Amino acid sequence: MEPMKTVRTAVVLLVLLAAAGLAFIYSGLYNVAADEEHSGFVRWVLHTTQSKSVHRRAEQVVVPDWVAKPSPAALRTGFIHYQEMCATCHGAPGVPISEIGQGLNPAPPELSGHAEDPDESFWIIKHGIKMTGMPGFGVTHDDEEIWAIVAFLQAMPKMTQEDYKKMVAEVWTESPVI
Ligand code: HEC
Incomplete structure (x- = not known):
């Protein structure tokens, strides 16, 4: 094919694709219901975009030394916010x-079974994740609180149900208004 013809065909194809995309959006055919599962393809696109984006940005996060060995006060602050x-x-x-x-x-995962890398957790808690229910807590909390x-x-995966119950009882009977 001549070069000009190839370019023209490519442009026509792109315009047709864009028109088909717009027609699909405006038709209302896509089901936004949360109680319907994503198709495998959409799930892959969302999940891959999310994990690559978080991974890339978490590389810039520097984990403070104390996070590996938090003081009881820091753990208590973290626990109160978590609960x-x-x-x-x-x-x-x-x-x-x-x-x-x-x-x-997407369904929020159980976080009591295992802990993610601290830099990724920090980034996710601070900024949240678009188009999921995960809020960005950096809007209302400083970095110190988020690190707690x-x-x-x-620490949570090492806690038993009894440990957790005890912490709830201690904190909320000591100071019911926080
Ligand atoms: C309104 C519900 C909601 C609240 C409140 C919420 N989250 Fe989330 N969280 C989510 C959802 C939904 C996701 C994303 C799940 C997905 O993309 O598969 C998520 C993802 C996460 C992840 C990433 C988990 C992973 O395995 O990739 C972490 C860590 C996290 N949340 C921590 C927290 C912490 C800590 C708090 C409280 C400060 C919190 N979340 C509050 C709904 C919530």
């Missing part, structure tokens, strides 16, 4: 994921 803001969606030892969390798509939550996440 108040995260357990609803992610559950905790002996605390099932709530009705809010169960209705989300990360330190708590690292």
